[in-house]
Amino acid sequence: MHVLVTGAAGMIGQKLVARLVKDGGLNGKPIDRLTLTDVVVSASPAGFSGKVDAAVSDLSAPGEARKALALRPDAIFHLAGVVSGEAETDFEKGYRVNLDGTRALLEAIRKTGDGYRPKLVFTSSIAVFGAPFPETIADDFHLTPLTSYGTQKAVGEMLLADYSRRGFLDGVGLRLPTICVRPGKPNKAASGFFSGIIREPLAGETAVLPVAETVRHTHASPRSAVGFLIRAAGLTREQLGLRINLSMPGVSCTVAEQIAALRRLAGEKTASRIRREADPLVERIVSGWPERFDARRALALGFRAEENFEEIIRIHIEDELEGGIAA
Amino acid sequence: MHVLVTGAAGMIGQKLVARLVKDGGLNGKPIDRLTLTDVVVSASPAGFSGKVDAAVSDLSAPGEARKALALRPDAIFHLAGVVSGEAETDFEKGYRVNLDGTRALLEAIRKTGDGYRPKLVFTSSIAVFGAPFPETIADDFHLTPLTSYGTQKAVGEMLLADYSRRGFLDGVGLRLPTICVRPGKPNKAASGFFSGIIREPLAGETAVLPVAETVRHTHASPRSAVGFLIRAAGLTREQLGLRINLSMPGVSCTVAEQIAALRRLAGEKTASRIRREADPLVERIVSGWPERFDARRALALGFRAEENFEEIIRIHIEDELEGGIAA
Numbered sequence: 001m002h003v004l005v006t007g008a009a010g011m012i013g014q015k016l017v018a019r020l021v022k023d024g025g026l027n028g029k030p031i032d033r034l035t036l037t038d039v040v041v042s043a044s045p046a047g048f049s050g051k052v053d054a055a056v057s058d059l060s061a062p063g064e065a066r067k068a069l070a071l072r073p074d075a076i077f078h079l080a081g082v083v084s085g086e087a088e089t090d091f092e093k094g095y096r097v098n099l100d101g102t103r104a105l106l107e108a109i110r111k112t113g114d115g116y117r118p119k120l121v122f123t124s125s126i127a128v129f130g131a132p133f134p135e136t137i138a139d140d141f142h143l144t145p146l147t148s149y150g151t152q153k154a155v156g157e158m159l160l161a162d163y164s165r166r167g168f169l170d171g172v173g174l175r176l177p178t179i180c181v182r183p184g185k186p187n188k189a190a191s192g193f194f195s196g197i198i199r200e201p202l203a204g205e206t207a208v209l210p211v212a213e214t215v216r217h218t219h220a221s222p223r224s225a226v227g228f229l230i231r232a233a234g235l236t237r238e239q240l241g242l243r244i245n246l247s248m249p250g251v252s253c254t255v256a257e258q259i260a261a262l263r264r265l266a267g268e269k270t271a272s273r274i275r276r277e278a279d280p281l282v283e284r285i286v287s288g289w290p291e292r293f294d295a296r297r298a299l300a301l302g303f304r305a306e307e308n309f310e311e312i313i314r315i316h317i318e319d320e321l322e323g324g325i326a327a
Numbered sequence: 328m329h330v331l332v333t334g335a336a337g338m339i340g341q342k343l344v345a346r347l348v349k350d351g352g353l354n355g356k357p358i359d360r361l362t363l364t365d366v367v368v369s370a371s372p373a374g375f376s377g378k379v380d381a382a383v384s385d386l387s388a389p390g391e392a393r394k395a396l397a398l399r400p401d402a403i404f405h406l407a408g409v410v411s412g413e414a415e416t417d418f419e420k421g422y423r424v425n426l427d428g429t430r431a432l433l434e435a436i437r438k439t440g441d442g443y444r445p446k447l448v449f450t451s452s453i454a455v456f457g458a459p460f461p462e463t464i465a466d467d468f469h470l471t472p473l474t475s476y477g478t479q480k481a482v483g484e485m486l487l488a489d490y491s492r493r494g495f496l497d498g499v500g501l502r503l504p505t506i507c508v509r510p511g512k513p514n515k516a517a518s519g520f521f522s523g524i525i526r527e528p529l530a531g532e533t534a535v536l537p538v539a540e541t542v543r544h545t546h547a548s549p550r551s552a553v554g555f556l557i558r559a560a561g562l563t564r565e566q567l568g569l570r571i572n573l574s575m576p577g578v579s580c581t582v583a584e585q586i587a588a589l590r591r592l593a594g595e596k597t598a599s600r601i602r603r604e605a606d607p608l609v610e611r612i613v614s615g616w617p618e619r620f621d622a623r624r625a626l627a628l629g630f631r632a633e634e635n636f637e638e639i640i641r642i643h644i645e646d647e648l649e650g651g652i653a654a
Contacts, residue, residue: 091493130569139469140468140469141467141469142466142467142468142469142470143469143470143485144488144569144570145485145488145489146492146569148489148493151485151486151488151489154485155482155485155486158470158472158478158481158482158485159478159482161471161472161478162472162475162478165473166418166475242457242471242473243471
């Protein structure tokens with residue numbers, strides 16, 4: 001089994017690769033080759049006995065997608081993309097990377113022909129939905145994104161479904177909730193503060209909260225996100241049917257509930273490291289995002305997230321802080 | 328007022344241009360210039376005193392969209408496209424014309440810059456919806472097209488909404504029901520028979536019915552379609568809000584009801600000119616289309632179609648057959 005991961009140097013990409021190496025296989029078949037692409041260098045995974053090709057590559061550049069597919073990977077995790085904040089501030093880059101890059105990958109698969117039909121797991125986002133919303137967003141709610149990022153992801157979903165229907169590949173698109181707690185440095189995602197207000201205080205640093213505490217949002221841990229990707233790769237065409245794009249489950253809670261969970265787990269001193277400072281751009285983007293949704297189909301297909309926000313914080317402490325937190 | 332019509336040589340394009348010339352204006356302003364583009368020659372409209380530029384142009388070819396916009400049309404009716412049957416049989420052509428062509432037009436508008444912000448009316452289709460359906464499709468039902476044509480139209484809707492939201496243009500997308508009765512020769516649209524079984528018998532010729540008489544579908548006359556386009560051009564940004572893509576109203580009826588209406592208006596001899604001959608490709612495509620939908624938003628915004636299928640046949644007889652039908 002040969003697995004290609006695009007965006008392999010990103011946070012989810014690295015965790016996915018580590019999990020694939022730890023599992024040693026995918027869908028019950030041993031993995032003997034990994035191809036990792038990203039616009040920056042992907043680290044070679046520790047402890048993997050198979051062959052690794054790590055390429056610095058922008059899929060939207062001519063010929064790059066074809067190169068990534070040269071050895072016909074059996075399964076592809078397409079994680080590469082520009083995040084929401086950057087896609088909103090840099091219109092052309094967002095469309096080039098998120099739309100043209102995805103389309104280039106699909107086209108390169110189609111043009112391979114000769115019976116090649118890989119499994120392709122695509123990371124979409126709940127940003128494909130746009131306000132006003134019903135209280136809970138059903139699986140059949142329409143896509144009316146209110147950001148360029150959400151638009152690009154929605155277009156990716158549409159293309160993935162059509163290429164799957166035509167038999168060029170076996171696609172599955174996952175609308176990830178906000179991944180929380182993201183480790184490492186803040187990125188340009190408008191949703192970054194949802195992690196920052198947990199991560200920074202736990203590390204003894206101050207975090208900025210740019211929106212009101214009443215903001216409600218849906219979260220899943222990085223560990224769950226990787227679990228979603230692995231689960232998706234194992235779904236059959238028959239299980240999915242033609243509606244291959246799925247909203248993933250998550251924990252729906254307010255910022256106030258996030259902070260309360262942090263206070264319970266790490267104390268008042270930690271929770272007091274959050275500074276309120278409104279940011280109109282972030283407020284506007286986030287106000288167009290859904291608060292909670294009914295991930296009925298995903299749950300029926302075996303996707304699982306955390307039960308509450310405390311569990312999400314505990315996973316962050318286990319996976320990133322080696323169990324320890326700043327005093 | 329300068330109006331650009333793409334796909335101006337097509338059936339709706341010709342009727343729209345004739346209507347614009349007859350009205351002499353749009354949104355209460357006189358029209359002094361028309362730019363007409365199509366991949367074939369557009370006829371110069373009779374009785375128009377303003378300037379007409381008719382160009383043979385494929386919008387998806389480099390530079391063509393920019394050329395069509397050189398004189399900064401105030402309103403654009405973007406009708407150009409490959410029909411559903413052809414987009415299904417010729418994958419590359421469908422994506423090139425319907426997706427790349429539309430995107431090229433949007434990009435050319437954006438890159439004009441300098442405050443240029445035209446009204447852009449885009450013809451989408453009910454093919455953006457895909458089975459299984461609820462009994463009636465609500466305005467907030469998700470887009471899960473089951474054809475490449477429907478996918479391309481859905482992507483066009485998404486892009487139009489994002490370009491509008493970003494302030495590059497004032498877009499409005501109309502999901503047209505099947506236009507019936509189409510005059511002239513059959514085209515490659517999978518929906519062509521809905522017109523054929525009325526048009527050919529009225530002209531004394533035999534028509535082929537490739538699906539069962541129980542098939543239910545939604546129709547509007549060419550006259551209504553032109554009315555929708557004119558109405559759309561008159562809507563303000565405030566009336567539309569951010570959900571700029573609208574399902575148009577129409578007459579929902581079965582093929583049996585269509586034939587009964589034909590029999591009532593033109594007699595048994597005419598109705599007997601329909602030959603049943605199943606076509607699996609057409610059956611499959613049509614089975615993925617919606618039967619009826621709740622065009623609540625469009626109705627509230629003043630869009631109007633016919634009340635019943637007899638009215639649709641009567642309009643065909645008035646507009647195309649000068650009131651006369653074959654014995």
